[in-house]
Amino acid sequence: MKDFINKLYRNHSLIYKALLFVSTTFLIVYLFPKSGKFKYNFEKGKPWQSENLLAPFDFAIKKTTDEVNTEKKAIIEEAVLYFIVDSIVKPKIKNDFENSFFEVFPDSIPTKQLSLLKQVGHDILNELYQYGILNEDYNFSEKRTVAILEERTKIQDALFSNLVKQSQVSSIIDKVLRSNNLIEYKTAFTSLFFDLVEPNLTYDKSFTEKVIQEELDKISYTRGSVAKGTLIISKGEVVEGDKYQKLESLRSEYESQVWNESNYNWVLFAYALLVALAMLMLLLFLRKYRNEVYENNTKVTFIFFNIILLIFLTTFVVNYNSKYIYIVPICVLPLVLKAFFDARLGLFTHVLTVLLLGFIVPNSYEYMFLQIIAGIVTILTVSELYKRANLFISVGQITLIYIIAYFAFFVIHEGSVETLKWETFIWFVLCGLATLFVQPLIYAYEKLFGLVSDVSLLELSDTNSKLLKELSDKAPGTFHHSLNVANLAEASANEIGANAMLVRVGALYHDIGKMKNPTYFTENQSTGINPHDELSSRESAQIIVSHVINGIEIAKKNNLPDRVIDFIRTHHGTSVVYYFYMKEKERLDDVNRDDFSYPGPKPFSKETAILMMCDSIEAASKSLKEPTSTKIDDFVESIIDKQIEEGQFLNANITFKEIQSIKKVLKYKLANIYHLRIEYPE
Template structure:
């Protein structure tokens, strides 16, 4: 049992990677569409490149989108609509009118019989207008082309011609015509005016009942228009895929999905998907193991990469499920931009390509989708650099958006043969894609906090010499601060020379000696008074203070929340080298005693990247150059060679993936920079 537990403990990293691999593969397979893939690829307007195709089984031919759309429009324009008749409005209007007429004064010109006649005639007009109903203008605008409507009057329902309904434009003419038998006088004018004021619509559109009627009619639509029998010829080799041929192929493709994705072979299809998804994820793991070993050994970074792949696939799947028309809105180029910001361009592009290939199972027109996004991903990797510069991301996004539009334009011309069929909405979608790509800045910030990663933006902020920690270093150990700046300049130039991350190594150099703030006077660069406190200490105690500046630096860095990648420079800048001066002094003081070398050696680890190796070389070279009493081109040249050869002999670079050729380039840069610092020139022979 103990052996099993010990084995699990020793291999916990590998077990976690395996578990992460399985979980990621499971979720991706789960997100894949539940349908088989049609075995033939074809494009509208192109010749059929396969052999004659015969129907493998009976299937129905589907109506085209245009046919279905036309049928729906016909139904909407002809389906009967419901209108609601308000029975209270006519009664209310009649009472209002009678009350108004009763207020008329009986005079010489208007007798009681005249008032009664006016009242009766007005009531007759009201009855005529409300016989079938007076429709309001809003409801009138919702009437379709059907000649009849269904009128709901209390509990009665009746079909009437729409023309029977009175409209606002007809009211005045009806009133005038009906009252034309009356003589023109004050009473007639009063009735016309009053009726015009009090008559109001009482027929409104019944939204609920009309929608139910429309839904029922739409449910009855048939989406098929014919049948293809088994072994019937569908298309011959060389025929153009258009018209009825295209419709038959589309119908066969849809029918094939339902034929393939059945319960009997569901497990086989899932098994096939699992193999393909696992291969893609395995390729990524093999790439990391072969070319990015430091990432492969870091489970947090692998989790970060896998979670980003899963996020992109999840978001794209949701969009395809709910509205595939907006397929290109999702900014997949965020993935390579983010990965390049934290790692490198090669890993970003490799991961992006695998993600796009997996999305090919989900999206329609998979070849076009894959081509578009791979080209855009390449442009993103090539154009996105130095994200800490404000204009950099804007320029990159503009280039990516342009490439999207240009590639889509080319695809449209190939498929349609002209530019008239290009859908302008896609250019808007690509523009929206570009705007959403700026979310990369948010994701970079978010991932820095969650996964402890470091981007160029953070490095730029940390390299500001006015930051609190560097200001404190300048105040407590000004000599160390100046030394750090000189080392940062050397390291940045060396990194640029061999193609390493110059921003990272510069920032690491600025912080590599912050541990000297604890005991600044014990380091020569800070001894401005000429008093050396080491004179009062034993070599062993002096060495302990010197060695301890690495540990103290790590503690200070963690206390100030510096990223792990910066702490790595503090931890490795002396590797496992000796504090040689005090080691030799201890040997001189105790010639008969074997000196314990461990007490005079840094704990390490040795540099494990090009950047940390560059810092080790530049730190040692800059410090050693201060010991030259009369620096010359020759003495600097010999000194740098001696320093680097000593580090090589102590095997300080065996884990740093740096070549001898790159080391020689670094030495050349350091020599040139130091000669410029000391204002030296190469001595020419006489």
Template sequence: MKNIINKLLVNHSLIYKLFLYIATIILVVYLFPKSGQFKYEFQKGKPWEYENYYAPFDFAIQKTPEEIAIEKEQITKLSKQFFKYDEQIVVQVKDAINSKIEDALYNSELTETKKIELRDLALQITNDIYEFGYLESSVDIKPEIDLVTLRKGNKSQEIDANKLFKASQILSFINSKIGNEPFTQEENIVLNIIYEGLKPNVAFDTDFTEMVLQENLSKISYTKGLVSENERIIFKGDIVEGEKLIILNSVKSEFESQVWSKSNYNWIVSGYTILVSLAFLMLLLFLRKYRIEIFENNTKITFIFFNIILIVLLITLIVKYDAKYIYIAPIVILPLVLKAFFDARLGLFTHVLTVLLLGFIVPNSFEFIFLQIIAGIVTILTISELYKRANLFISVIQITFVYFVAYFAFSIIQEGNAQNLDWEKLVYFTINGGATLFVLPLIYVFEKLFSLVSDESLKELSNTNSKLLRELAEKAPGTFQHSLQVANLAETCANEIQANSMLVRTGALYHDIGKMMNPMYFTENQSTNVNPHNELTPKDSALIIINHIIAGVELAKKNRLPDRIIDFIRTHHGTTLVYYFYKREEELIGNKPDKKYFQYPGPIPFSKETAILMMCDSVEAASKSIKEPTAQAFDNLVEKIVNKQMEDGQFMNADITFKELQIIKKVLKKKLKNIYHLRIEYPE
């Protein structure tokens, strides 16, 4: 039992990876759609490349979205309009008009008979107008409709739309009923009373009209025929277009709408599990072979898997809501995030694997996969320094443009012309580009959640006004100046060989912070001729020099510097010797001393950036010892130091080529000559 526990403890990292691997596979397979899959891929305008295809079962031919849209538009255009008739307004208007006419004619010189005639006429006009109703002026009746439905209480009747009075018709109608002009004074009074007293009593019944419209729309049939089992659908070599395309899309939808049955559920899940397992296994093998430092870090592997799951979840949710919105999802955030924290190659490799997995979820998978892989490649190639916001904006514009161009190409291939472009998709691509800008706050969140460091954080750390660098400048000003010079040299070298210049610059600024513990034991900080090493043995002096590595790592951890920066502190001397004190010890004892007392603990550099820092640090420090600076002296110095480091195997674990080493040598020679160039002697 004890042995089992010990084995578990020893292999806990591998066990965690296995658990993460299995859990991720289960989650991704769970997110996959629980429906059948059509086993053939086809494109509009392309030949059918498979054997003759016959209907596997009876199914209905589905109408195209365009046909359904036209049908809906026609139903909406011809749908009935309903109006509400308010009888209460009619009663109020009649009473008010009658009362005002009686008051107006009370002192009139007209005979009683004439007064009664005018009152009866006003009542008749009012009754005529309100027989079908007076329509509110804000309501428009569709010109395509002849009949409208008028609702009086619980009763409804269809009437000619022209029978509803409008405000523009009222005055002329009253005039025609009163008689021939010129009107008498009393007739004008009655006319004005009627005109001013009338109120609209018919309003558009929005809710009822909408309810009837939706009911009619719900009755639309989405099919237009039937294909019988074993009926031929398409011959091999036929062009997929017209009715053949419609029928193929119908049978594909029929397959995809079928929920997995119990009989084939386990088999299909097994198939998905194998494919997803292969995809994640390829990712782990890639990390194991080419990114061993990431593979050995469980937090980083968890972060990569988490991002893949996040993208799969996002696309799954969009497809479940409405698959037409899949191009709104900013998939290229995945390679952007991975490039910000790791490197471009890992970002692109992970992006391609993720897009291949998404092909199981999305419709038109070939088009989706092609567009997203191209967009991912453009993302990786165009964004070099994410911390520069202008770079991100320019890259987003380029990505969006590539989406436009690729979609345009697909469209003209499928449609045979450029007239049937889906402009709505171009809007989705634009939204996609805007959403990609969200990567900056997302990177900040990931930094806090997973304790990682991005170029944006490196930019902040490289600020020489930061607390730790200010402290270095105060306690060890010579070391601070040395670090600045090394940072400038390293940044230039990194730019020349396409390494991460921001990372190596930041690492160079912090690589010697351990010297703050004993600044006077390092020559660059000795402002007097007193050298404390004169009172120490070579072994003790070497120990103090070597300890600046250990002190630097402790100080960096105390100030919560990222591991990527601490790596520069650990590796900038590799496993080289403190050669000066090694030779002094050799002179004292007259024999070769034990190297373990004079050797830095390592590890040796394991990346281009840490290798660059080792070369620049050694060359910059050694250049101070040249008494007569000449071009030849600098050339010899650089060659001697870098070649010695290569002979000692300091770059064996660094992903750096001989060509890149030669480029770095040239840069260092040129920079040293620029730094130490001779000036003309000015007259006193």
């Protein structure tokens, strides 16, 4: 049992990756649509490239979106409008008219004339309330059919033009009076009815909309059907018109049909296989080309997390409304991975993610082409992400590529630009704006996963930071040495394509451990007193070596990232404090070399190897007397060759060609530092 536990512990990293691989695969499959995939690809207006297609089962032909929308529009525009009549108003108005008539028309008017006027007043009321008076002006077509309800019971039908608007009351009074040759009484009747007339019709919006919705629900989304075995399309025929609609209907039916338990399990199994293959390719890529990332479980988890996040966002948008699919900022993935790792890993992961998204999105080929091209543009254009202008320029270029590619696809599909959906360009612009969110996202990832981006490195390279100011105060010589090493290391990194910002920051902090005992290091001995004179060689060597351990402690206390602490650990590798080692050998014959060696580890990256070379060269260059070009060349060659002989660079992925390039840069830089001039003959 103990051996089994020990074996598990030794392989815990591999076990974790296996669990991460399996859980990621199942989570992605869970997000995928649980249906089959139509095995034929076709485009409207293009020839059918596959064999003759017969209907595999009976299915209905779906109406096009335009057909359905036309039917809906017709139902909405022709729907009956329902108005509720207040049955109390009309009798009340007639009663009020009887009571108010003689107040307006005096008894001095002849009885016959008075009787005629009263009858005309009743005619006006009947005209006004034949259908009713609206309580407000409604903006409906005059030809719309209207149903008038009393206590939810329809009492009469009419046209909307039959209903009286309040603004029409005066004209109706005028019309009735003219027909009876009593126009001279218009002022009196208008005055009378001004106080009497009340609206009695109210539009019942909720009931009307309910009836309309019932009619909309009755719409059939299919027209006709295709029987099993019927020829749908022959090879070489152009996919258009009814044939296109039949193919669309078959694809929709095939992908949305209800699966039995056996088919459902097979579909899940097939999806799991494809997703597992994609994730396996990513792991194999990491193991072969990015082993330092593969060995770090946090970094592997970070990459898998970003893939799951984008697939989740895309699935969410597709389920909500697939027309917004291009708002999802897929290019955030290569941006983030390039910020923390490198361009090659970012592009490889981006392509795999887009391939997986092809199972989710409509028009998968078009989508994948657009996103892969956009990812390539992202990798090619985004450099020095810590410079804000660069990100804005790159996002603008990515958005432009989206628009150009989408425009090309649309013209290929439709053959013209007349029906171009300009709103899609707005989605691309919104996608670009969402991509700008990468900056705060990178900051959040740094805190969550303990990673370091160029943005953080830029902040750490500020010599006014608390830790570097403390170094300049306590150990000014060391601080000046670190600045010189940083300049040499940055130039060397640029020469071979390494991370110049990372190596510069590493150089600035690599000797912070010397703050604990600054006067024991020659660059800080300004008084001419050397405290090593009072110590044994072994004690002196221990103090010198301990600056690495002290530096690591100070760095951790100040929350420096692990990638920066790596430079403190490795900048001396496993080399020997040669001066005190040889001094001890003069005193004793048997000296343990390990007592005078740094604990290591050896440099394990190009950047840490560069720092080791530059640190040794800069420190030793102080001993050069009357330097010449030849002396500097020999000096650089001897120091770096000695490090190679000691095997200090065996774990670093740096080539001899790159080392030669670094030597060349260091020779040139030292020559400039010592202001060497060409000696002209007298």
